Amino acid sequence: MGTDRCAYLSRLRNVDPIPKVWFTLAVLLICVFADSVVVGLFTLAALSVLNIVVGGQRTGDLLHFLKVPLAFLIIGCLTIAIRPIGQAEALWAFRLLGRWRWGITAENLRLGLLVFCKAMGAVSAMYFLSLNTPMTDLTMALERLHVPKLFVELMELIYRFIFLLAGEAGRIKVAQESRLGYRGFRRSMHSMGELLSTVFVRSLHRGNRVFSALESRGYTGSLTTLPGQYTPGRWLYGLAAATAACQLLILIAERRLLP
Amino acid sequence: MMKRSVCKRISLLAAVLALLTIPANAMHIAEGYLPVPWAFGWMAVCVPFVVAGFLSIKKKVALNPRAKVLLAMCGAFAFVLSALKIPSVTGSCSHPTGVGLGAILFGPAATVVLGLIVLLFQALLLAHGGLTTLGANVFSMAIVGPFVSYGLYVLLKKTGCKPALAVFAAAAMGDLATYVTTSIQLGVVYGNFLEYLSIFALTQIPLAIAEGILTVVVFNVLEKYAKEELRDLSVL
Known part of the structure; x- marks a missing residue:
């Protein structure tokens, strides 16, 4: 991207x-x-x-x-x-x-x-x-420059999730287009609305799943990773x-x- | 003489047609476009809003650790939303701002912080906007737009108007507020506010209507199929 x-x-x-x-x-x-x-x-x-x-x-x-x-x-x-x-x-x-x-x-x-x-x-x-x-290096650098930890973590998580959601939205869009979902204004609006709401609901589900997965691996509120070499x-x-x-x-x- | 005036008309027509193709991401003020005092001035204006939003998020995350992951998902959703192309009334496609949808779903406090992160990513990953103009862009897109949207939504719901109309008005007006703010930000610097306003009006008014309709469709689907998930969101 x-x-x-x-x-x-x-x-x-x-x-x-x-x-x-x-x-x-x-x-x-x-x-x-x-x-x-x-x-x-x-x-x-x-x-x-x-x-x-x-x-x-x-x-x-x-x-x-x-x-x-x-x-x-x-x-x-x-x-x-x-x-x-x-x-x-x-x-x-x-x-x-x-x-x-x-x-x-x-x-x-x-x-x-x-x-x-x-x-x-x-x-x-x-x-x-x-x-x-790369963005992951940049967020780690921001942490070393004393940007608040919560802010940096949000950045890291958002960066990761962008690719997940963009992939999902892209696949749905291809499926809709292959079924003529974007012919005419009314139908495009309807398809786009369905796409957005589906991606949104799925992202909430996924958020919950990610949280459960983290918690079962001993997550206590912050993600710590080793810096690169x-x-x-x-x-x-x-x-x-x-x-x-x-x-x-x-x-x-x-x-x-x-x- | 006759020939010249025809030429002039054709060139004016060509210019107007060229303007119609402005992509809507032109609402992000590009890197280096604002002079230094204005760039830093807008950053300073944003600081209290960002700090307040950050503190409110921090409180919610301390109460419920799940909120952090959910907030991050919402931020990523806002980024993906603004990267999609929506069909516009004029036939051309443009990118939605997502200002209204974000503000109604997540509330204005969270939107400020998420908006800051999303705009930073857009500047670095897509070169929409920039680092020195981040303050101005955050003010128009993550502060003014969401506050107008959210305020209008709450107000209209209190007066008992139809939910669909409230959502439409909130999304469309949030979009328009963003565009007027950007025009003012550019206009005060270079002294031609009305010119920016009329140029952006060509793309932004159809876009605001399209985004209003789109937001209503999204809300209808969410109300039908995702009532529980929306209740989940109230932790944010």
Whole structure:
């Protein structure tokens, strides 16, 4: 599901997740704080290269995931760039329904472009974490970072159950579709409603069964597992420092050159 | 001159048609889209709700250890629900938010915490939403939507209106409240609130109606076949 398969195939799979978390947060926050087109583009390029070279991701996979947020970003950034402008000077303008003057001003175009580049940089930074860290490692890392235990356990259980329920929902959907259950709006609604309620009832049953199974094996309220065997990965801190330094240098250079 | 205006009309039509294909998961604000002060501001707004929800869950789990496993199942159900495609009135398919269903079944306190976890998973596993925008997304989808849904449901049930109508109204209004909140969150930053509102209205109003109908169907089936299981849920 999603980034999960890539995370298990990643070359960084056995590296301690905590340095990966700090690396991602550092690069991500600098990219968002910098508020600059060039830093955004640099982060996008640098993190994509790191994902491919260091993480061993396939280029096709990475491009596929980079396309996911595009739907939101293109719409979101077009609405920033194109908007009602009144009498302001515009690069391009038209009259909506013959009355309201809409268009692109230089200022809005710059803002739309900035948001787009910044967001793409930030997304690629987030992918460094999610494409190289399996979720189970991440939840264990959260526990080591003193996130409340109940919260972490809920995350672990939910993560496991997602796959159970998604498999079940998928099988029911295939069965319904093969019996023409999604022909027309009314019938689709009915089939979908039955699917959801069945999955829901079954998930409650399954929850009860899981609890009984746990209890019969001596469950006293918390699931403790051994941490994985990680390589320490301290070199990631160095990489983080280097990437952050590049980002900051680019930011300073940009501020100097383009007042 | 004539030709140009025809061209313009065609391009406008094309633009409107392109907007109709926005997937509904576009309601998740993407990573890096919000400026820093707003991103952290929304996180701060969410903190009291999340803490209150967490404490209430903790109390229930201490009373009944079975509740933890049930809650986790409910969270996974919410994730799977939002990954399914539902048929929409306009013919295109979109993803339900599950805001109304979750709030009515599990109550708003549990929904806040489960919503936070589900949104975190959606950001990391599916790249819907993001880490810095998690606060804004939690506020619109796990706080405002569920509270509106739950409040409306309880209110309508008290006034003695038909259960089906109460469920429909709660689910549809929860969806709309989520979409208005997201539009406000985007609008206050970039100063074009009405534009976001009208663009999202294209996908979200049909979706809200579809989700309302769907939630009613789900509740009818549950009432018929799963009365006992629903009673089980009252431990949550």
